[in-house]
Amino acid sequence: MSNMFDVYQNFSDLYDELVNHEDYENNLYKFLNDNIQWENKVVGEFGIGTGRVSRNYIDKAKKLFAYDNSQHMLDKAKENLSKWTDKIEYSVLDNSKLNTIENTFDIIIEGWSFGHLVVQENENRDQTIQYLISETKKRAKEIIFIETLGTNVESPNPPGEKLSKFYQALVENGFKEHIIQTDYKFNNYEDAGKIMGAFFGDSMKNDIIQKQLNVIKEYTGIWICRN
Template structure:
């Protein structure tokens, strides 16, 4: 999360980042349990290298992948092409100003992305979050749904979210009316050596040293899932 310069990673090391997240479980079942995705027009915000895009493309009528990093979207597009999908588009975008028409999506997903605008390290975080929410509601159709994934802690088997994200998480529920649960998204690495290398690359020395000391090939992680069905909530 924002304690490291992840924006630089997303711009310069998209392939290495994708190797890291490829060691986590697929999340299509989680999304489908909240809103059945078959035949929907889906938007993936902060889509990155396609963790959610590739998982949901087999179900979607269409899927639009938006991200601030062109390098990440290139990896995403390559994966979709290799998968034989033709129902997708990508675009570089700011989540506060989506290049999408009003009421053009049935489902909006956002994985580990809104947090970069909503960390309370940023004095504008509340305004950023309000702008993102307004854009999602603008794009969402009646009876549409929003599903947001964010970190609840890496290297921990129980939820332990970063302090700088707790106000954002509280606001999702208390102000914006989202329901919430948490899940495990453990990394299953090929070896302790790979686990240490990739943990150090993205999460930093403290976690990587712990992985090395314990010779871990499985690194626990928790994720929060927030969802909102527009049919039962107002803006």
């Protein structure tokens, strides 16, 4: 695997295996259900991937409009969320095209998705950040951004200046920041190294194997804005 973007576009089973090992203590589920009222709400989720975030709330939601730029991922999400087919509508959409959708929602949520667009955008990063904030605020009363604060690290911090700028802008635009742990757990360090390395690269793979880690720390930031 050359990088995580190859995984997104072509290896949904591998990505699904990775995220199914994440948050083994179910802290994201606990947080979302303790802090958000999902009952009878129309939700728009961007960068749905294979449906790992959706599974935390779909039982309660009235309707989910699910977006991802990869049909490959959407197909896997349909499989994983087949129990709720009657209340999910799937669409291929790149996060840079939020302005093209007409739908409005009670809640907008994204998980580990908008950050990739921010990191990829070099020339117009500030504009991209403001675009993501303004376009979501136009379409929902409640907005939830979920992004990484570090993988295989000892304390939560934005991984790089680009994401640091993104997270700072969220706070400056009225988002409240929360931090939880969503650690990965594997049966053994060999599996951990293989699966984590396929997504995050050889450096992480080698570190996990050298330290013989079967639990890998993951810190997650959750930013919530209520209009």
